Amino acid sequence: MISNSFKSLYTGRYIQQISQYRLFCTSTSATATKTDASKFHLCIIGSGPAGLYTASKVHKHLPDANITVLEKLPYPFGLVRSGISPDHQNEKKVKNTLEKVLIEHPQLIHFVGNVTIDKDIKFQDIQKNFHAVVLACGIEGDRKLGIPLEDKLKNIYFARDFLGWLNGNLKDQNRKFDLTGKNVAIVGQGNVALDVARLLLKKNSDELKKTDITSTAFDQIHKSGVKNIHIIGRRGPLEVSFTNKELREILNLPGINTYINDISTLDLSPEQISKLDRVRKRSYDLLKEHLKPLESEQQLENTDKMNLIFHFLRSPVEFIGDESGGDSLVGMKLEKNELVNDEKTNQLKAVGTKEYIDLQCTSVFRSIGYTGTKQFTGVPFDFKSVSIPNHLGKVRKDVESPEFIPGLYVSGWIKGGPSGSIPNISHSSEETAAQLYLDYSTNQIDLNNSVSGEFGFQSVLSILKNANHRIINYDDWKKIESEEVKRGKEKGKLLEKIIIFDDLTNIINNGN
């Protein structure tokens, strides 16, 4: 094995090799490089945006490289299929961009779905059978609030599970979401919180019904008794993580009232306003324009419209169960916060004032981020940054280590942490692909470790075949997709997703 230490990046040999690469790169265009990489086998774990973008960007550098994309779900596209909201079809169009690499290079780039690492195939076996591995498996492990009664009471959910459920994600189909109550609270002030709120507000939307939302989910939302949606954040209106597009979208929904718990949080002097950066200034303007003060509970009652209420500077400190001591949720105790400058980080942080209010609600969605999970033996995970420690996509031996694990890369959420949208992932993958190519062209990837016999894609197939494991390949997926389109057509909608695993396998077996 070549030692892939951080220091070696600075050796003269390395610089010289980069210069050679540069010559090479400028004499041809970067997109038409003609390195013979036909003996190079790359495995990408995860087929979300990061996995498929990386495949496509590596392919541009090394058009002959063999790339195997392993995915634990029976279908590709990660959160594009199972996270991005069904009423965001424009955002979901990235599927077309991502899929191209699978369509255009069927001999070189293979999708292998329904494979769980370490259960169906050992991670070490993958490392042994490929020259390089890119982990592009996103981030899982939703963060809890960690407050009393959270694990005891019913109707406390993760927002991402709700999006997974209505997006037809198989693993979320057994979940039940109680939407019968009038008051729903969403904790967290990022885009996923707004996704949940918006979908609940669209309960009568014919447009939503015609998307790829599952019919079951739409029916439940349609029948829901929700009238008031409370979005709760511990900091103020200038610290929200909503992006302006999502904020504009929800604040402009027709037929709803939009309130703020404390209008004084929007009182800024012209001088304070002039100091806001571009993005903040625009979100401030949006909130200022659309939010009315909520002066009494009565306001929410005296209207036929649904109400969306932003609660700023509030932290849930306890869930409240019903008087019988059973497991029914009736509300949340919120502590009022004030913002204090944190000298360590020089950022405003929320500090409790020991003043409390109760908020009535019978269902709660948590959307306060992720803890992450350590998935792969021998690969470090940094729970602080919720990512695998890396430098420009090369995985470090340990969180602070200056040395790298040879041939191991990361891309997407697992590389940079669980935030950021599709354009960030494209950028993240471009960087990783460039780093991998740089390592390849400076001989830092060991190409001589092919054990005798099978290697790369073929070896994965053999291992899984010997274990009698059913994989789902790209052609299988296309059969599923065309069935989903067909079922959708029958119902006058974009897609009706298949939400039962046995249905998937039947469709594949029966072909069409």
Place this chain on the structure above:
Amino acid sequence: MNIIKLKSIFTPSSLVTSYSRCGDKSLFVRYFSSKASNTDKKDLVTFNYINKDGSKSTVSAPVGENVLEVAHDNDIDLEGACECSVACSTCHVYVEPKYYNMLPEPTDEENDMLDLAFDLKENSRLGCQIVLTKELEGMTVTLPSASRNMFVDGYKPPKH
């Protein structure tokens, strides 16, 4: 100049793998553009892209096409993940300041997306929102690159 809603977002055709970047509009423009290029040179605009590797491509395209469509027609590596629906920022480019000032102001929707663009600058725009006019003759647009620095002689990764 609002091309956001030219294609209904709920047509199943967005599922069928399509290579169109801007839905029906591009077909429409193509039809006329081939005519234009045969008959009327007056309606062509010549301008430049600085590619991700720093190289320059000079192209000519008809008035009315946008910078993203033209990039795709000329194999320039500019993405367009949302196919011109102003729902992403993957076609973000830098416009030479002189020409930037000639462009109509970005809409709120475009600004919302630019908020999210990687390495936003004063002269950032979405390629799909830059529609060619004769005024833009000679313009240069630069593609942001995540990797350009990595391929420069003697590049040292930042210490941290």
